[in-house]
Amino acid sequence: MEVTMDPLFLAWSYFRRRKLQQCSDICTKILQDNPYDQAAWSLKTRALTEMVYIDEVEVDQEGIAEMMLDESSIAQVARPGTSLRLPGTSQGGGPTPAVRPVTQSGRPITGFVRPSTQSGRPGTMEQAIKTPRTASTARPVTSASGRFIRLGTVSVHESASMLTNPDGPFINLSRLNLAKYSQKPSLSRTLFEFIFHHENDVKNALDLAAQATEHAQFKDWWWKVQLGKCYYRLGLYREAEKQFRSALNHQAVVDTYLYLAKVYQRLDQPITALSLFKQGLDQFPGEVTLLTGIARIHEEMNNIASATEYYKDVLKQDNTHVEAIACIGSNHFYTDQPEIALRFYRRLLQMGVYNCQLYNNLGLCCFYAQQYDMTLSSFERAMALVSSDEEQADVWYNIGQVAVGIGDLALAYQCFKLALAFNNDHAEAYNNLAVLELRKGRIEQSKAFLQTAASLAPHMYEPHFNLSILYEKIGDLQNSYTAAQKSEDAFPEHVDTQQLLKQLRQHFAVL
């Protein structure tokens, strides 16, 4: 006689081995036999939750409505260094846009793509609805390297509707007696996570959490954190803050610090978030996630120097931290030390990060560190690892840069055109192509390309400046002045723009 394993034990084993579908199937069978088996029911909810679970602390992208219809900001013009919304409030000698490219919101691009670094906060509604909103279309140029490691589980909100069981939902929320479940601590937690993550029904989750915390006589920190999460999802940041604070009074947990800091960032209080992280570090010295949080805030506030310091602290604790390595690497690259950046990127390679962006960065670092023999082979590898048209465009664009560097303008021309063929919105390629066209003497084409680049990326100063120079050369001083002013808006410290403006003003004043 064959000895069969206890099906619940088997399901539990599957669950631990993360074979979630099998686990859920077995639990379904057990529940068919005995619909009141609480253990199987609980395990199934957990399995289903795990399938769609994402780390709430990490994934956070502000929607357009939150960005544009923001009610929580009080002072419209924040003092420098106190807000995440004001670009260009740089305090600590970061590189200028002439050296390090900026994102649409006027911040230097980071070495690591996170949801919040993609597009920043657009200034106008027009810009907001024009901004590409998918993760793959916002252009982080090429220093993206760790995106796939951390954002492996993408689909955020829509996933719930796609992955439910074909034959009716597992739990029918509307018929659930929440009050009953909230009395049973063993079931209520898994049920809450199921409702919150799998069903994505924040309202019911909030109801359950409220009743459960009442049942626990407001003494259970876990339920308070869950309440805070629900409030955060609903956009009630002040309530969320209260719950997290109260949870921290019961029990200091790293997660709670991170959630609370997230609330403060959403409320645009980076200084408070920083001090909160520092408090957290007192409790948990050397905690990597807290250090990373500090570094990210510094980075978003344009304080690259101290951001790098904190990333270095992160690496002291965890020397395989991809984000820290990538950020320090790109910082070295843009502060004129490509040979050190090369070391960092090689470290990433050793750790097993193997993607197009990394080879792209390696290629550029090799080129600028004068290790020519490895430059082009890196790009070839990058080309072989391409997974989307945007990446292909970025690789061609970077090869174009190298071609400009070695003076092969014909190759550069082809590369930039190819970059545009793969990504029609590549403003940098348009700009560079325009410069090449101008060298060939094709003024009309050059002008058209520059105008396109300027309309695609109004945050870049280069197209405006080039356009201004072009207009000045063909004698259209009025347009030249307008373009120079736009360039000045994008990059106020640009000396060449200032000189051009001065020259134009003199032109206008002279009789």
Place this chain on the structure above:
Amino acid sequence: MEACPGGGQWLDAHYDPVACVNTFSSCVALADLSGDGENRLVVGDVGGSGGMKLKVFGGTALLSDSSLLDLPAGLAAFFMDLHEPRIPAVAVASGPSVYVYKNLRPYFKFTLPGSEVNVLEQDVWQQVREGHIDHVTLKEMLESIRKQADVPLSVRSLHFLSLDAAATDEFVQLHKQQPIRRQTVITCIATLKKSTADEDGVSCLVIGTESSDVYILDPEAFIILSKMSLPDAPSMMDVTGQFDVEFRITVACRNGNIYILRRDSDKPKYCIELSAHPVGLVRVGKNVVVGCMDESLQAFTQKGKKLWSVVLPAPVTTMASMDLPTRGFQAVLVGLANCEVHLYRDKNLLSTIKTPDAISSICFGRYGREDGTLIMTTKSGGLIVKILKRTAAFEDRDGAHGPPPAQSIRLNVPKKTKLYVDQTLRERDCGAAMHRAFQMDLSRLRLAATKAYVKALESSLTPMSSSLTEPLKMNAVVQGLGPSFKLTLNVQNTAACRPVMNLAISFLYDESLYRMRNPYMRIPLLVPGLVYPVETFVECTSDKGISDIIKVFVLHEGRSVPLLTAHINMPVSEGVTLN
């Protein structure tokens, strides 16, 4: 009080940010209007929020406020007779007339003589009056007169020419009976002592007009004593001397030249050609200091010799002279657009006053019983009064500067790392091998790039076409949150002069995901250099939160190969269609 150098020399007497005074330096004067020894501030307010007013301030209060008929061009206080008590009259120049106020009551109005009228124009209007010609002919004839004649048309004819065809009839009926007059307008006004240099001596009015003439009026009879003509319309004027003895009128004209007129001739004696248009004109002693539009302050002698020139930090808004005869101190006050007032003696900057707003008029003199008072009005209508401290001393600062401060700032050049040195060693050792490897890779890459390029060209993958007959460029913009998106395709013909026609746009998309309002569109004729936006609407029919690429082709009629292709990455539709 600000801590800035020079700020300590002034006392803040009064600042009213909402005094509602919109005026310029030419419409401001200080005079003892009631004969009690206290000077008042007379301002010709050009209006803005309210109407045009003649305002008188005493102390910190507005004493009187009377309406003006027309926009004031200039204002001057002068003694017109020898009666006691010695109360000056106020002359306000507006339009073609000078309105003289005594005791702040209208006293006399002097209107400039009309100018010569074009004989042909007069004839034409005569014929209209007699009904010989109709309006169309009138219009044509006036047009031809305007083009040919050396005497310009009257205001009425110019107005007629600017009217629509429908309104001409009524206009002619209304005005044809009146004779034609051609009236010039006053651009600037100043005073000139008649025969004595005393402070309270009788003065003549000097008037500059749009017709490039300068008139000197007798103060009692208001008859023209002298008429001089200039090459261009005057904009600013400065007068010194006495009419009966010898005088000099320095006039800045709109052509950017400064002319100096003297008693004995009716033509300018000297001419100073400036490098940029003058903004302010002040005489200091025997020299003329001019603030120019190119942010410079220049000084000239009476004979037009350039003495010095200073570059200012911002554009000049207004200028005035600061004259303290008791201390023998003469300097120039320059109001700048960066909210500062600079005080210059010769080319040396003596002090800087910071103001809360850019100032539009400035005036220094006796106000109330205080001799050294500085009165400024700001662009937003504020009034600032500052008093010079009795102890204030102005010292010429050394004009010669040391090396510029930027010279001592160290550049943030990163240190050469050990790694770098190691790499250079490697480069030195195996340079040849590296070069060979690079060259080989480069050739391979060139080949790969060319292959990809040819492929892109053959299938017209690029968003621009470089063919000689149809050089086009297109970029696409997607707007909207979903499920409806607006798709704007900006098509541009980049040829130098040749238009492109017979083009069409079509789309390639996943029909299970998107629905397009019009998937085929004709493009109009494309004029070179202009951007043609072509718009259409796309509806996302899926609620799965997925997005796709839409391909756009620009086609030439009768040819199957597209001229260019654009790929549009559609955003994820965030809106959910209501059921």
